[in-house]
């Protein structure tokens with residue numbers, strides 16, 4: 001599915017736009033090294049991470065691709081950035097100056113990417129800071145301005161994209177200001193999944209694809225906007241299935257109270273399956289009493305509170321449910337499916353958080369099936 005989704009994006013963006021696989025945060029819970037290997041085999045030219053540790057883990061696993069570090073790298077981490085040929089996203093003059101010194105010391109020009117503030121008001125340099133950055137970079141012999149980048153504030157949140165369009169205009173203006181200041185960038189990038197799906201003019205030189213590469217729509221609004229704009233040529237396939245097994249099945253008498261806090265009372269003699277997964281594994285506590293899991297191809301409601309490492313599912317209506325039966329928390333079994341979006345709705349969050357919080361310590365099994 002991962003390969004299929006990336007191939008879909010390759011077709012959608014064309015061959016001149018590089019694909020960046022956003023594998024930060026353990027590849028949104030999918031397993032960073034497993035995902036990076038498949039994404040690179042599917043011709044993603046860049047790997048995008050949040051921090052230096054993730055970048056070093058990729059290099060340690062032998063990845064020689066271009067690695068963009070999108071989050072903050074502390075000044076004392078910059079030596080590693082240079083040593084391992086990483087691309088930091090930068091928005092401080094202090095960082096530029098330190099990279100310049102390190103570059104000159106090692107007789108290299110460190111390729112840096114500046115983050116432009118266009119409306120998200122997180123990291124990024126303001127339009128009025130362009131002259132100072134352009135001058136510093138122009139005079140620096142140890143760095144080169146490889147990229148200018150920005151990130152959208154609400155492109156997934158709405159079907160009205162006026163704000164995103166204003167961000168695109170600001171980004172265009174700022175990149176032109178860098179060019180006019182004698183400091184042109186080799187490449188520009190702005191697209192996350194929703195932008196890549198919705199606006200061809202955000203594709204530029206690199207699309208940084210996270211959630212949609214994992215086969216999940218960034219939001220219902222993005223899906224609707226794609227339909228509205230007739231841009232629905234891409235068929236996203238969810239990559240991840242999350243499974244566990246029944247650890248015990250127990251009979252519970254009518255009137256018995258189940259789980260911490262005694263929040264659920266059996267209204268009939270019931271059969272409760274104990275599942276060895278809880279909020280510490282990433283199964284959100286907000287799913288208490290509202291989610292379903294799949295057992296023997298049927299839905300079993302979660303009863304009572306999700307504990308740290310255990311939750312309880314009602315299998316009274318699933319004859320034969322027994323020890324070691326496979327349980328699907330997220331994904332399909334038989335004709336039933338529990339989607340990340342459904343879990344997110346139950347837990348009052350977004351699908352990004354549902355998958356990203358699946359504990360990195362759980363084993364991931366990669367199924368190499370033909371897409």
Ligand SMILES: Cc1ncc(COP(=O)(O)O)c(C=O)c1O
Nearest residue numbers: 022070151192193208209210211
């Ligand atoms: C700077 C940046 N670019 C791209 C992405 C990927 O976003 P998405 O998962 O919506 O594709 C992220 C994710 O948070 C990000 O922070």
